[in-house]
Amino acid sequence: MPIVNRIADFHADMTAWRHDIHAHPETAFEEARTAGLVAGLLESFGIAVERGIAKTGVIGTLTGASPGGRAIALRADMDALHIHEKNGFAHRSQNDGRMHACGHDGHTAMLLGAARYLAETRNFAGTIHFIFQPAEENEGGARVMVEEGVLARHPVEAVYGMHNWPELPAGQFAIRPGPMMAAFDIFEITVSGRGAHAAMPHLGIDPIVAAAQIVAGLQTVASRNTHPLEGAVVSVTQIHGGDTWNVIPDNVVLRGTARAFVPAVHDAIEPAIRRIAEGAAASLGATARLHYERRYPPTVNSPDETEAAAAAAAALVGADNVKRDMLPSMGAEDFAWFLKEKPGAYIWIGNGASADPAMLHNPHYDFNDEILPLGASYWARLAETVLAK
Ligand SMILES: [Zn+2]
Ligand SMILES: [Zn+2]
Structure with a gap:
């Protein structure tokens, strides 16, 4: 795998950092140990460090060989998930019920490797902010960082993110x-x-019959209310009601999630759910009350920064190994909060170690250590290209 030679020298160190973080997973806004490890390493590289941003976030700031007035941000996430790890290897989770099942341990190690290299070489003009954010999963650590004024305090022209993607072979982006x-x-x-x-x-x-009709009716939100060529998902994921065989309960609670990419579709979903729920319930003499919350906006890449990111990846693995035609994912990413504020680009790095890799959020998942130098090299090339002297 073609990588920056000096970064290849850090492979064992990055692997050790990654295993240490994997063995000590911490969830949203509780990443104290991880943040301490990150801050300590950044300081040991000679990088200025701010701690305690959005509770446990860390930012490292590095100026290049020539200062210049430009600045970019590179972001990694540090949090783990509430999952009981089923792997048996030596670096498996020591915090029972918590697990790095999304590879944020690898993301953190790759950005640390890049920071070490860039601090050694400083072969760029301007400033790089290394953002290590808490609480990517569910709790919106990026939103809290933005609300705390991170981007106002550190004005950047663009912000870049990366996530591993198990379905994509290692060596591809x-x-x-x-x-x-x-x-x-x-x-x-x-x-x-x-x-x-x-x-x-x-x-x-009977609220159970009403709930059943609502669940069936919600299948028409995407199929009848939004443009057929624009993505939308409405999934009911919980049904709670009733306690025994022979009693019709008073209430049933349904919960679920909705996904969309574009504002016109996104804006159509909540009123459609309300109309269907209230209408179906009313037709049976019941009532339905909807509570709807927008958690993360869509993650939208800006065109110029996407080209810069693709070029940096292609310089490492060749243009053929930078997939430009993959469908977007209906998954979500709180990096979206940074992209709402600034231009930028979010890239997937192939993590596939085998023909049948464990998916993200699977209790058998593990980050592929072989790609640590490639990911760190991507960050380094991107920074050196965007902030060329
Ligand atoms: Zn995740
Ligand atoms: Zn993730």
Whole structure:
């Protein structure tokens, strides 16, 4: 795999950092040990460090050989997931019930490797901010960083992100301009009827039948309410109601998630869910109350920064190994909050170690250590190209 030679020298160190972080996973806004490790390493490389941003975030700031007025940000995420790891290797999680199942341990190690190289060489003009963010999973650590004024305090012309992608073979990258990942919303529908003896349903109003009709009706949000060529997903993921065989309950609670890429589709989903839920419930004499929350915006790459990122990747692996035609993912990414503020690009790095790799968020997942030097080399090449002297 073609990589920056000096970064190849760090492979063993990056692997050791990665294994250390993997063995000590910490979840949203609790990444104290991880942040301490990151800050200590950045300082040992001679990089100025700010700690405690968005509780546990760390930012390293490095100026190039010639200062210049330009600046970019490179971002990695540090948090783990609430998953019980099923791997048996030596670096498996020592925090039971928490696991680096999304590869943020690898993301952190790759950006640390790049920071060490760039601090040694400083072969760029301007300033690089290395953002190590907390709470990418569910809790929006990037949003909190933006709200705390990180980008106001560190004005950058662009911000770049990277995520490993197990379905993509190691040695490849994938990127596209425009939406790369979807907006992520959550919803809860409380369906209220009137409980009754299950043998005398005519004396009550059955919220379970209403909930069933609502679930069926919600399948038409994407199929009948949004443009057929624009992506939308509405998934009901929880149904809670009833306690026993012979009682119709008063209430049923449905929960789920919605996804979309473009504003016109995104904006159509909530009113469609409300209309279907309230209408279906009313048709049976029940009521439905919708609680809807927009969690993450879509992750949208800007055109120029996408080309810069693709070129940096192609310089390492060749243009054929930078996939430009992959479909965007309906998954979500809180890097979107940075891209809402600044131009930038988010790239996938192939993590596939075998023909049948464990997916992200799988209890058998592990980051592929073989790609650590490639990911770090991508960061280095990108920074040196964008901030060329
Ligand atoms: Zn994840
Ligand atoms: Zn992730």
